[in-house]
Amino acid sequence: MTVSAVVTGIGIAAPNGLGTNSFWEATCSGHSGIGTVSHFDPTRYPVRLAGEVPGFEAAEHLPSRLLPQTDRMTRLALVATDWALVDAGVKIEELDDYDMGVVTASSSGGFEFGQNELRKLWSQGSHHVSAYQSFAWFYAVNTGQISIRNGMRGPSGVVVSDQAGGLDALAQARRQIRKGTGLVVTGGVDATICPWGWVALLASSTLSTEDDPLRAYVPFDKQACGHVPGEGGAILIIEDAAEARERGAHIYGEIAGHGSTFDAKDRGGQETGLIRAIEIALADADTTVDDIDVVFADAAADPALDYAEATALRAIFGTRSVPVTAPKTMTGRLYSGAGALDVATALLSIQAELIPPTVNTEPDPGLGIDLVVGTPRRACVRTALVVARGHHGFNSAVVVRAV
Structure with a gap:
């Protein structure tokens, strides 16, 4: 019998809502999180709009020891994971370490962290570059940090396929559930809104140069002229349907195909x-x-x-x-x-x-x-x-x- 993989927990960090309830209320009311970039001064760039996650202070959610070693992208992913696990009603201390896996998607890695360390290299020399640069910029860092923070040692990985990656990561998580892993943390979170990341995005020539937030990103419109980049994403908890029902978990739905x-x-x-x-x-x-x-x-x-x-x-x-x-x-x-x-x-x-x-x-x-x-x-x-x-x-x- 084919194992059914279901979603039991959701954690969201999005430009129009921090947390699942805030995001859903904003989305249903048509509230946009797109505006002028605030992470840096975008005046000199041809693109000046982005979707930035509002009101996120990592120190309010994560232990201080994690802050020096993580990029904004990873901090958002860690917090979204915490929220998803709470939403799923999962008590990870009661589960086998090797029965929990992590599969996330990434398209860029920790750009802002990398930019800061490169600035130190250029201005102060190599001795001032953080040792955490060795992994904080890396595509797989979200998977690694989520795994370490939650003691998850089961089948894990990272998928790199740009915008399609978030879906491909869910599919890989479903494969692991079908192979017998009890629980997989999956999804994707990106954050590239810094000068270095901005230049990389501009190189694609797919960004909208429109300065009006109401007309900058208009898909399926005759005046469509490119997209507005954003940061954030979602982390989902996927489990075997039978086991989820047995523990009385709330099931959002099935990853069916x-x-x-x-x-x-x-x-x-x-x-x-x-x-x-x-x-x-x-x-x-x-x-x-x-x-x-x-x-x-x-x-x-x-x-x-x-x-x-x-x-x-x-x-x-x-x-x-x-x-x-x-x-x-x-x-x-x-x-x-x-x-x-x-x-x-x-x-x-x-x-x-x-x-x-x-x-x-x-x-x-x-x-x-x-x-x-x-x-x-x-x-x-x-x-x-x-x-x-x-x-x-x-x-x-x-x-x-x-x-």
């Missing part, structure tokens, strides 16, 4: 790889397009990529008008944190029977998709499809459903 593909060459308007990823995810979930109640879109806000995504969705759903939404218009694109946050949002949507809106955008009717805009839409949401695409050709799709 996953599909991933790779376009060998990033060709901008490519949609065949995304179509195939969705088809694989639906087959893996043993479900059909008729069962999908909502699609959480990738929403690149690039005209060619938006057209390709809309084309892929029309190819999958045919004449059926399935609701599509992109709440990330309120956070910016969070890179590896985006997919996990979209899955968390989809699970909250199932719980509330409410589809959160896509804000500020005026969808192009020629794209032929039913985009939920402006205000939330009441709906009986039982099954949701979440799609994500990463830079250079990564495609991923996840099906989540009520249990």
Whole structure:
């Protein structure tokens, strides 16, 4: 019998809400967290807007010994993990260390920490560079620090596939649950809003240079001109469904299916790889397009990529008008944190029977998709499809459903 992997805990750190309840309330009310960058002076840069996590003071949540050795990204991930474990009602001291794993996604590592240490190297010399630089910048540091802090020694890893990474990490966590691991902490959190990270993001030529927060990130709009970057993401607790029920855990829903593909060459308007990823995810979930109640879109806000995504969705759903939404218009694109946050949002949507809106955008009717805009839409949401695409050709799709 196939083991069912379910989500029992959610921890969120997002630009429009710190904590799951704050995030969900803001998202349903259409409150955006996008504004002028405050982490540094963006005046000299062509891009000046970002989604920054508000009101986060790491010292209020973490022991002082961790602060000198962690980047903002890792601090957000550690706190989100603490919240997810509490939400799941998990008492880690009662579990076997080797029966708990950690699988996270990352697209950049600890950029701000690395920048600070490079500044010391240039201005003061190598003896002033922190020994923690050896790992604080690394892609796998969130997985490592979560594992160490919580004594989790089971199967662990990190997935690096840009925006698609958050979904791919959940899929890898599900594989470990099916292989017998009792609990896996998974998801993704990124934070690259510092001058060094900013320059790296600018090199992609995919960022919006619009200074109006209400019009800077408008996917599926005729005036779409790139995305707004953001920081944050979500951490989820995944367990075997039978064991979760046995301990009386609250179950948000099941990670029912996953599909991933790779376009060998990033060709901008490519949609065949995304179509195939969705088809694989639906087959893996043993479900059909008729069962999908909502699609959480990738929403690149690039005209060619938006057209390709809309084309892929029309190819999958045919004449059926399935609701599509992109709440990330309120956070910016969070890179590896985006997919996990979209899955968390989809699970909250199932719980509330409410589809959160896509804000500020005026969808192009020629794209032929039913985009939920402006205000939330009441709906009986039982099954949701979440799609994500990463830079250079990564495609991923996840099906989540009520249990």
